[in-house]
Amino acid sequence: MMESSQVVEALAALAQPTRLAAYRLLVACGPEGMAAGQIAEKLNASAATMSFHFKTLSHAGLIVSRQDGRFVYYSANFEVMNGMVAYLTENCCGGNPAACNVPDKICG
Amino acid sequence: MMESSQVVEALAALAQPTRLAAYRLLVACGPEGMAAGQIAEKLNASAATMSFHFKTLSHAGLIVSRQDGRFVYYSANFEVMNGMVAYLTENCCGGNPAACNVPDKICG
DNA sequence: AAGTTACTTAAATAATCGTTGAAATGTAAT
DNA sequence: ATTACATTTCAACGATTATTTAAGTAACTT
Numbered sequence: 634m635m636e637s638s639q640v641v642e643a644l645a646a647l648a649q650p651t652r653l654a655a656y657r658l659l660v661a662c663g664p665e666g667m668a669a670g671q672i673a674e675k676l677n678a679s680a681a682t683m684s685f686h687f688k689t690l691s692h693a694g695l696i697v698s699r700q701d702g703r704f705v706y707y708s709a710n711f712e713v714m715n716g717m718v719a720y721l722t723e724n725c726c727g728g729n730p731a732a733c734n735v736p737d738k739i740c741g
Numbered sequence: 742m743m744e745s746s747q748v749v750e751a752l753a754a755l756a757q758p759t760r761l762a763a764y765r766l767l768v769a770c771g772p773e774g775m776a777a778g779q780i781a782e783k784l785n786a787s788a789a790t791m792s793f794h795f796k797t798l799s800h801a802g803l804i805v806s807r808q809d810g811r812f813v814y815y816s817a818n819f820e821v822m823n824g825m826v827a828y829l830t831e832n833c834c835g836g837n838p839a840a841c842n843v844p845d846k847i848c849g
Numbered sequence: 850a851a852g853t854t855a856c857t858t859a860a861a862t863a864a865t866c867g868t869t870g871a872a873a874t875g876t877a878a879t
Numbered sequence: 880a881t882t883a884c885a886t887t888t889c890a891a892c893g894a895t896t897a898t899t900t901a902a903g904t905a906a907c908t909t
Contacts, residue, residue, distance in 0.1 A: 641758055647829070648752035649867080650745060656829070663834035670885060682868060684887050703876040703885050718826055721755070721764070726771035757897080778855060790898060792857050811855050811906040 634723070635716040639694070643717045646693035651678055652686045659696055659709040666699065666708025742831070743824040747802070751825045754801035759786055760794045767804055767817040774807065774816025 647653050654676055659666060673683040687707055690696045694713040699706045755761050762784055767774060781791040795815055798804045802821040807814045 637758060641756055641761055644752050644756035648749055648756045650749055653749055661832040661835055680886060714829060721822060722768065724769040727769055788856060
């Protein structure tokens with residue numbers, strides 16, 4: 634189970650339009666990822682701005698980087714998001730799935 | 742599918758230690774929820790601070806309130822969190838589950 | 850109706866965040 | 880070496896955020 638502070642950091646990292654868009658783009662890219670400059674172009678953001686956001690996402694563990702020549706490829710780290718979701722839904726309805734009369738049935 | 746701005750709002754609402762704890766408490770409570778004062782006591786936060794946080798969570802659609810006498814019961818609204826998670830994982834690995842060689846297998 | 854309880858609102862303050870532009874770093878081609 | 884390209888770092892600004900205290904609203908009790 635992730636720690637609370639780590640989950641807060643991941644949530645905060647995603648709670649910003651540009652970073653959320655970047656993350657989703659990387660999720661769609663899969664393990665190969667995408668170069669920093671290409672992401673900046675797709676999102677109409679300056680390289681400096683994106684670099685700042687990549688740092689935030691990286692520090693939260695949501696993405697990882699890999700150098701390839703003079704390009705830096707970023708890709709999504711799915712484990713942290715899974716941990717985040719697990720943390721949010723933990724102990725849903727008191728840990729009693731039978732009592733979970735929620736529309737989308739999260740428990741169990 | 743939720744809108745980007747709505748997802749950002751929900752993520753931002755959860756990206757704060759006290760609010761995250763309150764939300765998890767309400768998730769564990771299930772549909773019955775818990776009174777505002779009881780939550781404040783459990784989290785060692787002042788009523789004013791909690792009221793501010795409840796407003797933030799409510800506005801994001803993550804919780805709903807119900808008045809019962811002079812008590813206000815808050816409970817988690819699971820649909821918004823489900824929508825949030827769906828938004829994050831949408832189009833994972835280009836929408837091709839077979840290509841998803843991610844440890845926890847999110848796609849498909 | 851007077852008093853108590855439960856919660857919300859408002860104003861004020863300190864801290865954090867996102868963006869920009871310029872300079873700096875690193876990497877590869879000529 | 881020098882030139883070009885890709886990305887990061889830095890300083891600074893305006894905007895947003897969390898908390899506190901104090902005052903306000905609403906509902907139950909006697």
